[in-house]
Amino acid sequence: MSEMQMLLMVITMALVTYIVRMIPLTFFKRKIKSRYIKSVLYYIPYAVLSAMTFPAIFYSTGNLYTALIGTAVALILAFFKRSLLTVAIFSCLAVLIFGFII
Amino acid sequence: MSKSISNLKFKQGVKDGLPIGLGYLSVSVAFGVKASLLQIPIWITVLISMTNLTSAGQLSGIEIIAGAGTIIEIILTQLVINSRYFLMSLTLTQKIDSTFNVKSKLLCSTFITDEIYAVASSRPQKINPKYVYGLALLPYIGWSVGTLIGATLGNFMPTFITSALGIALYAMFIAIVIPPAKKERGILFAVILSTLFSCGFYYIPYLNQISAGFATIICAVLTALIVAYFFPIKEENDNE
Numbered sequence: 001m002s003e004m005q006m007l008l009m010v011i012t013m014a015l016v017t018y019i020v021r022m023i024p025l026t027f028f029k030r031k032i033k034s035r036y037i038k039s040v041l042y043y044i045p046y047a048v049l050s051a052m053t054f055p056a057i058f059y060s061t062g063n064l065y066t067a068l069i070g071t072a073v074a075l076i077l078a079f080f081k082r083s084l085l086t087v088a089i090f091s092c093l094a095v096l097i098f099g100f101i102i
Numbered sequence: 103m104s105k106s107i108s109n110l111k112f113k114q115g116v117k118d119g120l121p122i123g124l125g126y127l128s129v130s131v132a133f134g135v136k137a138s139l140l141q142i143p144i145w146i147t148v149l150i151s152m153t154n155l156t157s158a159g160q161l162s163g164i165e166i167i168a169g170a171g172t173i174i175e176i177i178l179t180q181l182v183i184n185s186r187y188f189l190m191s192l193t194l195t196q197k198i199d200s201t202f203n204v205k206s207k208l209l210c211s212t213f214i215t216d217e218i219y220a221v222a223s224s225r226p227q228k229i230n231p232k233y234v235y236g237l238a239l240l241p242y243i244g245w246s247v248g249t250l251i252g253a254t255l256g257n258f259m260p261t262f263i264t265s266a267l268g269i270a271l272y273a274m275f276i277a278i279v280i281p282p283a284k285k286e287r288g289i290l291f292a293v294i295l296s297t298l299f300s301c302g303f304y305y306i307p308y309l310n311q312i313s314a315g316f317a318t319i320i321c322a323v324l325t326a327l328i329v330a331y332f333f334p335i336k337e338e339n340d341n342e
Contacts (some may be wrong), residue, residue: 001170006146009176013163014153016180017187022211024191026204032196035337039288039330041193044322045220046282046289047296047329048186049275051321052158052216054297055304056314057272061265070266074273078280084217085121088128091273096266 070095108199108230115236123240127248132267134252140168151249190219199228206231213238288333296325
């Protein structure tokens, strides 16, 4: 693929991604009244993040065992309400260190 | 229409965006490395990050580019993988205050990512454009700079580092989800149910033929529909 073709692909990707994000925010103006719909929208982000994380996290390091250790560290630190950054860094460190041991 | 105006400041946004920015910095290094291993030119890789700002979508994008795929393939995969942003964007329409005009909506749309969305929607009050710009600033810079670093150093970086970076994004997701799940039964239930569905789509024959992006949407919508029925949110008294 030439660089021009790649550029065309990138522009297409960006446009599609942008349109998906832009349409609801820009054009949907109503205030949702239904308590049920509001509840559904409330739970969506947590459901999305959970579905994206599991089981993909187990295969994120190329080694199931280091990934399990990294996951455990993330769960424990998150349970004790550490910041996003702390959780991410220590999870990576755990994978790194455990990778040397096994 | 409500005339509510949020008092959130740009500075508060920047502060909230710092951990996301640092997380993105490490994750985008991993993305840059991956792109360099696929022989994609550095400027193309950085341009992808600066114009897309989405991890899963970009990853599948460079795989399609490297595999000499078609435009149609790009459009379809981006639509499916990124359709969750459609839901998030829809949710945000209920969260923005009355100072949002068309221009700020058009600009803020660019920054709807899983993490920025999660932080913005976990704010107890309404959000205004200034806060969103502040919130998006460091993640955007981190994502672009990290990509540049990864794409430049990719071929020299040892595997043990790149594979450790692979878990960063997921660890951050866990950090977003667990604390509220401890506090609210409904969220806890949503996390567990969605995880179970997602594992089903991953391990059960036939179901695992469905693409990851599409599976995510099905899991999330199904989970939210069920959990919303059993754990409806408390109606707050909107000052309208």
